[in-house]
Amino acid sequence: MTTAKVEQPARRASIGARRNPASQAAILAAARAVLAEEGYGGFSIDAVSRRAGAGKPTIYRWWKNKAELLIEVYAAEKARVKAAKTGNLAEDLALYTAALWDFWRDTPSGRTFRALIAEAQNDAAALDGLRDKFLPERLLDVRTLFAAAVSRGEIAADEVETRLALYVGFNWYYVLTDSLDEGRAAIPAAMRLVAAQLRS
Amino acid sequence: MTTAKVEQPARRASIGARRNPASQAAILAAARAVLAEEGYGGFSIDAVSRRAGAGKPTIYRWWKNKAELLIEVYAAEKARVKAAKTGNLAEDLALYTAALWDFWRDTPSGRTFRALIAEAQNDAAALDGLRDKFLPERLLDVRTLFAAAVSRGEIAADEVETRLALYVGFNWYYVLTDSLDEGRAAIPAAMRLVAAQLRS
DNA sequence: TCCATAACGAAACGTATCGTTTCGTTATGA
DNA sequence: TCATAACGAAACGATACGTTTCGTTATGGA
Numbered sequence: 066m067t068t069a070k071v072e073q074p075a076r077r078a079s080i081g082a083r084r085n086p087a088s089q090a091a092i093l094a095a096a097r098a099v100l101a102e103e104g105y106g107g108f109s110i111d112a113v114s115r116r117a118g119a120g121k122p123t124i125y126r127w128w129k130n131k132a133e134l135l136i137e138v139y140a141a142e143k144a145r146v147k148a149a150k151t152g153n154l155a156e157d158l159a160l161y162t163a164a165l166w167d168f169w170r171d172t173p174s175g176r177t178f179r180a181l182i183a184e185a186q187n188d189a190a191a192l193d194g195l196r197d198k199f200l201p202e203r204l205l206d207v208r209t210l211f212a213a214a215v216s217r218g219e220i221a222a223d224e225v226e227t228r229l230a231l232y233v234g235f236n237w238y239y240v241l242t243d244s245l246d247e248g249r250a251a252i253p254a255a256m257r258l259v260a261a262q263l264r265s
Numbered sequence: 266m267t268t269a270k271v272e273q274p275a276r277r278a279s280i281g282a283r284r285n286p287a288s289q290a291a292i293l294a295a296a297r298a299v300l301a302e303e304g305y306g307g308f309s310i311d312a313v314s315r316r317a318g319a320g321k322p323t324i325y326r327w328w329k330n331k332a333e334l335l336i337e338v339y340a341a342e343k344a345r346v347k348a349a350k351t352g353n354l355a356e357d358l359a360l361y362t363a364a365l366w367d368f369w370r371d372t373p374s375g376r377t378f379r380a381l382i383a384e385a386q387n388d389a390a391a392l393d394g395l396r397d398k399f400l401p402e403r404l405l406d407v408r409t410l411f412a413a414a415v416s417r418g419e420i421a422a423d424e425v426e427t428r429l430a431l432y433v434g435f436n437w438y439y440v441l442t443d444s445l446d447e448g449r450a451a452i453p454a455a456m457r458l459v460a461a462q463l464r465s
Numbered sequence: 466t467c468c469a470t471a472a473c474g475a476a477a478c479g480t481a482t483c484g485t486t487t488c489g490t491t492a493t494g495a
Numbered sequence: 496t497c498a499t500a501a502c503g504a505a506a507c508g509a510t511a512c513g514t515t516t517c518g519t520t521a522t523g524g525a
Contacts, residue, residue, distance in 0.1 A: 081471075082469090082470050105386045109510080122473085125513070182382075186306075230438055231434070234439075244396070259458065279502035288502075
């Protein structure tokens with residue numbers, strides 16, 4: 066045989082004039098699997114459609130572009146990144162970052178994240194979705210850490226956005242170069258800089 | 266008319282059993298123009314070929330993938346980023362970064378850079394080229410600034426890679442979200458953090 | 466109970482890009 | 496003189512795009 070036969074999903078007929086949750090789940094699972102196995106390069110709507118045993122119109126009916134599908138795949142990975150809090154910003158960020166990188170490594174989420182950023186360079190609508198919807202939601206936890214540091218007097222409130230940009234960029238650099246392993250040792254020192262006190 | 270007719274390039278015949286520099290130049294110029302006008306989404310080998318009046322085999326003969334072409338388009342923008350040096354790392358970095366962002370804004374290089382990072386998520390070979398060839402070359406100038414700071418005793422030599430990662434990530438975050446304008450005001454404070462002294 | 470409604474998957478549409486191959490033409494350089 | 500190799504044009508088969516058509520299914524209000 067020439068092609069590997071992967072789980073052949075059962076055809077799901079319409080269940081009437083409403084969305085079929087089984088199809089939704091099958092499409093998300095197929096998208097997740099394609100990303101895990103092929104990465105962004107193999108992530109096509111056709112591939113997801115075939116893998117899910119779903120019609121393309123069904124995909125396009127519920128997700129208006131690849132970015133929306135990617136965002137939902139990422140969000141479906143319920144396992145939130147959780148890390149202990151030490152009461153020190155640098156340490157809190159280091160613990161959180163290590164947990165985030167584990168999450169990116171142990172699930173298809175790292176590849177999903179990379180795919181989403183790549184897709185945002187393709188399509189202006191995808192970039193808007195990334196900037197205005199996906200990123201703000203994903204940064205809520207980190208913002209909480211910064212807010213706590215502000216209330217402890219560790220950092221100034223008007224420095225949060227700058228420090229956040231440094232923090233996010235640090236993560237993006239390593240995930241986009243597929244270098245999370247090489248960068249791991251740099252996390253603590255980097256977080257000390259992100260949390261550093263500026264001489265006044 | 267339905268399609269805008271852009272500069273119709275003259276057909277360049279073979280000049281014998283060697284590379285035709287006129288074709289090379291026409292292809293690079295066409296790639297640059299396509300990126301400037303369409304961005305990564307419209308950057309296809311077919312589009313470049315049509316625009317350059319060149320055959321696709323000629324492109325594939327000299328560049329083995331899109332990433333190589335992107336790298337050469339970026340490198341062809343001779344105008345190196347130049348900034349004065351103040352003898353203070355934070356200020357040197359801020360001046361350099363402002364000049365870099367001007368370069369990204371005033372030339373097609375910002376879009377080229379974004380396209381290269383996106384392409385690296387598509388193709389493993391492109392990621393290798395980005396990590397092992399393109400990035401190291403582009404970071405030479407910044408490394409010089411860090412090296413000078415090390416010799417002045419501002420920062421420790423073994424902290425350079427961490428600070429460099431923070432620096433690069435900061436730039437990537439803003440260019441990839443197409444937010445260079447919004448991020449500009451944050452440059453000085455961010456560079457003070459990248460250059461900050463760590464309490465020992 | 467009837468029936469307008471809408472979702473379902475299959476298949477096909479036309480267009481675009483991919484990377485490659487074939488072909489006739491051109492000029493080099495030994 | 497002539498083997499060599501680059502040139503652009505054109506076409507190849509494969510794949511993906513986003514959309515349309517179609518027969519089927521079951522809902523939920525009249």
